[in-house]
Amino acid sequence: MSPTREKSQLMSASEIDRTLVRLAHEILEKTKNPDDLVFIGVRRRGVPLAQRLARKIEAIEGRKVPVGILDIQLYRDDLSTVGNQPVVSSTDIPFPVAGKDVILTDDVLYTGRTTRSALDALFDHGRPARVQLLVLIDRGHRELPIEARYIGRTIQTAANEIVEVKFQEIDGMEKVLLTEKAG
Secondary structure, X not given: OOOEEXXXXXXXXXXXXXXXHHHHHHXXXXXXXXXXXXXXXEOOOHHHHHHHHHHHHHHHHOOOOOEEEEOOHHHOXXXXXXXXXXXXXXXXXXXXXXXXXXXXXXXXXXXXXHHHHXXXXXXXXXOOOEEEEEEEEEOOOOOXXXXXXXXXXXXXXXXXXXXXXXXXXXXOOOEEEEXXXXX
16 A cells, blocks of 8 residues: 555544434434344454444443444455455354344445445345445545445545545544545
8 A cells, every 4th residue: 555644633522422412313314123233243343333232222222222343345346356265353243134224334434346346245245125335434536326325524536646544443433534645
């Protein structure tokens, strides 16, 4: 990966938290049957996002929302360019997805290819009643007809820019950065 330089901070820790509170309320407003609601986080940064949203909903409603982890490495359409042996982590969905109202979570929506891969992987586990996409950042530049139902923030970016989400659980820090490829 080519080196990058930081251009700006798009969100602070407190802004991320406020955004998640808003998204939790939006989800509750648009969910017909909360008993069928489940979160599935796309491995890596979609997982803490799903876990945090589940905790927010539990704090608001007093009801636990099941959370699953989805690894999409073997479903990627760029598998041949990722390396000889992609690093495959485990998928952990400890509940049936059939008939559930699944909220698929990821940190950044860009071309839509990760989401397509996630849908392929998800449907190998059953047929949900409904799948909705939630992303912290939508940066545009879609290559596939995919859009998120729940969006933390929409950011206009150039092709040479990268949105980096940093979560305490993975990165030891909490912020969203806009960086650009150096050179």
